[in-house]
Amino acid sequence: MTASIAWERRRTAAARFARTYAEQRSGLAGLVVLGATLVVALTAPLYITADDLSVITATGGVLEPPSAAYPLGTDESGRSVLALTIMGSRISLLVGVAATLLSVVIGSLVGMLAAHFGGWPSAILMRLTDFFLVLPSLVLAIVLSTVLQRGAFTIIVAIGVTSWASTARLVRAQTLAIEARPYIERAQVLGGGHAHVLGKHVLPAVLPLVLANTTLTVGSAIISESTLAFLGLGDPASVSWGTMLKAAVDSGAITAGAWWYLLPPGIAIVAVVLGFTLCGRALEIVLNPALAARR
Amino acid sequence: MTDLLPSTTTATDLAEPTKGRAQGGLAFVLRTIGGGLISMALIVVLGFFMFRVLPGDPVRAMTRDRPGNPEQLARLRAEFGLDQPLPQQFLDYLGDLARGDLGTSYKYSQPVTDLILGRLWPTVLLTGTALVISVALGLWLGSRAAWRHGSAFDRFTTATALVLWSVPTFWLGLIVLMVFAVALDLFPTAGMTSPGGVDGFFPAVLDVAHHLVLPCLTMVAVVYAQYLMVMRSSLLEEMTADYLTTARAKGLREDLVRRRHAVPNALLPTITIIFLQVGFVVSGAVTVETVFSWPGLGLLTYQALAVPDIPLLQGTLIALSSAVVIMNVAADLVYRLVDPRVRTR
Numbered sequence: 001m002t003a004s005i006a007w008e009r010r011r012t013a014a015a016r017f018a019r020t021y022a023e024q025r026s027g028l029a030g031l032v033v034l035g036a037t038l039v040v041a042l043t044a045p046l047y048i049t050a051d052d053l054s055v056i057t058a059t060g061g062v063l064e065p066p067s068a069a070y071p072l073g074t075d076e077s078g079r080s081v082l083a084l085t086i087m088g089s090r091i092s093l094l095v096g097v098a099a100t101l102l103s104v105v106i107g108s109l110v111g112m113l114a115a116h117f118g119g120w121p122s123a124i125l126m127r128l129t130d131f132f133l134v135l136p137s138l139v140l141a142i143v144l145s146t147v148l149q150r151g152a153f154t155i156i157v158a159i160g161v162t163s164w165a166s167t168a169r170l171v172r173a174q175t176l177a178i179e180a181r182p183y184i185e186r187a188q189v190l191g192g193g194h195a196h197v198l199g200k201h202v203l204p205a206v207l208p209l210v211l212a213n214t215t216l217t218v219g220s221a222i223i224s225e226s227t228l229a230f231l232g233l234g235d236p237a238s239v240s241w242g243t244m245l246k247a248a249v250d251s252g253a254i255t256a257g258a259w260w261y262l263l264p265p266g267i268a269i270v271a272v273v274l275g276f277t278l279c280g281r282a283l284e285i286v287l288n289p290a291l292a293a294r295r
Numbered sequence: 296m297t298d299l300l301p302s303t304t305t306a307t308d309l310a311e312p313t314k315g316r317a318q319g320g321l322a323f324v325l326r327t328i329g330g331g332l333i334s335m336a337l338i339v340v341l342g343f344f345m346f347r348v349l350p351g352d353p354v355r356a357m358t359r360d361r362p363g364n365p366e367q368l369a370r371l372r373a374e375f376g377l378d379q380p381l382p383q384q385f386l387d388y389l390g391d392l393a394r395g396d397l398g399t400s401y402k403y404s405q406p407v408t409d410l411i412l413g414r415l416w417p418t419v420l421l422t423g424t425a426l427v428i429s430v431a432l433g434l435w436l437g438s439r440a441a442w443r444h445g446s447a448f449d450r451f452t453t454a455t456a457l458v459l460w461s462v463p464t465f466w467l468g469l470i471v472l473m474v475f476a477v478a479l480d481l482f483p484t485a486g487m488t489s490p491g492g493v494d495g496f497f498p499a500v501l502d503v504a505h506h507l508v509l510p511c512l513t514m515v516a517v518v519y520a521q522y523l524m525v526m527r528s529s530l531l532e533e534m535t536a537d538y539l540t541t542a543r544a545k546g547l548r549e550d551l552v553r554r555r556h557a558v559p560n561a562l563l564p565t566i567t568i569i570f571l572q573v574g575f576v577v578s579g580a581v582t583v584e585t586v587f588s589w590p591g592l593g594l595l596t597y598q599a600l601a602v603p604d605i606p607l608l609q610g611t612l613i614a615l616s617s618a619v620v621i622m623n624v625a626a627d628l629v630y631r632l633v634d635p636r637v638r639t640r
Contacts, residue, residue, distance in 0.1 A: 131334050134571060134623050138578030139596060139615050143345050146603045223463045227582055230465050231597060245466060254473045262473065266466040273461035 020286045027282020033275035037268075041089040048083045053239065066260050073260035075244075076251035084239055085264040091240035092269070095155055096222035102160030103221070104214050107167025112198055112206065114168070115175035126172070132165035138227060145233040152235045159224045167213055171206055178205045208287050216280035219273035226269055241265035323631060331624035338616045342609050343388050347381065397613070398606035402598065407610035410595065417487055418591030422580050424507065425514035430569060432515065433522025438558050440523070441530035453527070456520035464579045468513040468586035475509055482509050485588035510587040514579055521575075525568045530561040563634055570626035574619045 021027055064074040072081040114125040144158040178184065179202065187197050228234060229242025236243070244265040248254075253261040372378050379387070391398065397407035440449040476484040483489065483506050493502045533539070534557070542552045577593075584593030592611055599607035 127330070127333060128337075130330075131337050134334075134574050134619050136574040136577035136581075136615050136619055138581055139612055140341075142581070142596065142600055143608055143612050146600045146608060147345060147605075219461060223461075226463050227465055230463075230582070231585065232601060245469065249469065254469060254477055257473065257478060259473065262466075262469055266463070266470070269463055269466065270458065270461050274458060277457060277461055 017286060021282055024282035024285060026278045027285075030275040030278030030282065033271055034279065037089060037093070037272055037275070040086055041093055044086050044090060048087055053079060053083065053087060065258075072264050073258070075247065075261055076253075081244075081261055081264055084244055085241070085268055088239045088241045088244055088265060089268065089272075091152065091235070091238050092222055092225060092242070093272070095152055095159075095225045095240070096218050099156045099159035099163070099221040099225070100214055100218045102156060103164040103217060104167055104210060106161065107164035108171045108203075108206065108210055110164065111168040111171025111173075112175050112202060115172045115179065116194065116198055116202070125168075129165045129168045129172075132162065133169065135162070137162040138224065141224065141228060142231065142233065145228055150233070150235065152238065155225055155228055155234065158228065159221050163217065163221065163224070167210070167217065170213055171210060174206050174209050175202055178202055212280055212283035212287055214280075215276055215283055219276035219280070222269060222273055222276075226265075241269050320631075324628065327624055327627045331620055334620045334623075335617060338613055338620065339389070339392060341616075342613045343385055345612070346605055346609050347384055347388075392613075397610040400599075400604055400607045400610075402602045402604040402607065407606050410607065411592065411610055411614050414590060414592050414595045417589060418580055418584070418593060420503075421507065421510055421514070421584070421589055421591060422576055425511050425518060426576060428511070429515045429519035430522055433519040434526045434562070434565065436519075437523040437526025438530050438553065438561070441527040441534065441561075442553055442557075444531060444534070452523065456523045459516055459520040460524075462517060463582075464513065464517045465582040465586055467516060468510070468583055471509055471513050472586060482506070487590055506589075510583050510589050513586070514576070514583050517579060518576055521572060522565070522569060526561065526565050529564045530557060533557050533561045536560075563630070566626070566630060566633075570623055573622050577615050577619055 059078060064070060064078070066073045070080045070082065072085065075081055075084060110125050110129060114122040114129070140162045141158040144161070145154050148154045148157070179197075184197060184201055187201055192200070225234075225240065226242030226245065229240055230246045230249075232246060234240060234243045234246070242265075245262065248258070248261045248265075251261075369378075395408055397411070399405065400407050400410055403410060436452050440452045443449050472484060476482050487503055487506050488499070489502050489506075493499045536557075539552055539557055542556045543549075547555070580591065581593035581596050583589065584591045585597040588594060592615060596608065596611045596615070598604070599611060
């Protein structure tokens with residue numbers, strides 16, 4: 001019986017959540033863009049083969065403008081820019097999401113621990129957070145990806161460990177607010193240890209806010225990935241939007257006026273990042289309706 | 296990364312409301328400067344940690360793509376002192392830093408300190424100009440948008456800001472370069488001065504200004520959007536305040552209510568955020584300078600990572616991070632001077 005009541009409540013809560021979210025037109029637009037991108041990225045191997053991406057088997061001319069055969073023209077090795085842009089979405093999304101997860105996990109841990117324990121551990125953690133908050137993170141990420149073994153994993157680590165500070169600040173504030181509530185005291189009186197209070201009570205209460213923050217962070221992580229790839233720190237073996245732009249510049253697409261090579265990857269980045277930003281802002285309003293007046 | 300693109304945190308999320316209020320002026324100054332010193336120490340440790348403690352081998356990174364023989368590698372290791380035990384390396388590193396010696400660049404065969412000092416001015420010129428324009432534009436548009444909340448003007452400026460927020464700086468730079476420098480040929484494509492130089496003081500200033508337009512435009516486009524959003528949201532928080540009703544009741548014109556009462560109060564949290572995001576501007580400088588070959592610290596960083604030139608990269612990391620920390624300490628001190636609520640206690 002109790003289980004069905006709980007399910008009933010969860011269903012109503014989810015329905016309310018979906019309804020409030022659906023009232024945000026820009027949030028819906030963001031969701032549509034992201035959904036479409038995800039479908040394209042996941043189904044790409046069905047219609048793009050390794051031959052399309054191979055420099056050796058490419059059939060087009062060098063930097064050919066758009067035509068019927070190549071809707072977005074060709075790159076410097078005669079490959080279709082359209083096929084490259086579609087395949088590029090996979091690495092860009094993967095790195096963006098993975099780096100964000102790493103960053104959010106670090107940020108949430110630091111924020112929750114700092115708020116829960118207080119005293120000197122908190123002082124140290126927050127000083128570290130403030131330090132990472134002001135640092136020019138791109139410079140730090142550049143150094144990390146230069147020193148470590150090159151590859152997608154390094155990029156993920158470099159972005160993840162340099163971008164957690166604002167999440168930590170946010171989570172700390174939220175944890176402090178939640179731990180001031182009586183039910184936390186009740187849990188402690190009943191013998192709940194640190195792990196129990198943090199895991200069972202604080203974490204579920206903090207998670208919604210973290211989710212909205214995560215959505216906003218993915219956008220910046222995707223931009224970071226493309227920036228690092230553009231600076232030549234990406235994985236040279238795989239195609240991402242950043243490595244495409246790097247190749248475009250190196251092959252002289254700017255002086256050749258090859259706009260069809262520069263525009264598609266860039267517009268793809270802008271669309272996806274904007275999609276994540278709009279979704280994140282809509283989520284924030286759903287979670288904190290008071291914000292709606294200020295948007 | 297501190298986010299290349301900071302999330303839409305509002306001023307109240309980040310500003311510590313109690314910070315520096317209930318304590319004496321001197322104690323506050325000392326605490327702020329102490330915090331800055333701790334940050335500087337962390338930067339020094341970070342510089343060491345990044346290049347000597349992490350599993351990546353700097354010598355291997357430097358000789359990547361060039362198979363060196365074991366003797367060469369050993370000689371390079373000895374040159375950087377990498378054959379010493381770690382504590383000894385750290386002491387040597389601290390001693391060198393204290394003497395202002397950041398080592399010798401692998402690529403340029405010059406002291407890193409000289410290279411950095413030589414590239415400082417172009418970066419200050421570019422980021423300084425871009426910052427001033429972005430702050431002015433962002434605050435002005437942001438306060439107008441908030442004041443006419445929900446109007447067509449508000450919707451348009453907010454939408455533009457959100458889109459520009461989502462644009463990678465380097466890509467915008469590439470497009471600007473292709474359109475204005477290559478296709479239309481209105482501005483130079485690279486550098487800070489015309490090759491061969493220009494005679495006379497004023498022609499030289501004009502020449503630099505001509506080269507400055509495109510990089511500056513790119514930086515402003517990406518940076519002002521954030522200031523706009525921060526200013527807009529902090530002014531919106533003030534919009535319902537009682538003191539505005541009082542100001543209107545005593546007969547002030549709407550324009551004066553905004554300029555004399557609402558905006559000054561909304562400015563304070565905005566200033567904090569602006570300085571917190573200086574790191575973001577510095578990150579932008581790296582990509583903009585790379586795209587436009589602007590001879591500053593950002594381009595130097597790019598040139599160092601392309602080799603890779605480890606001593607130079609370590610030097611620019613320390614220089615850029617220290618600059619950001621110093622700016623933030625200065626901002627904290629200035630904030631206390633300009634906030635009357637803090638000043639009078």
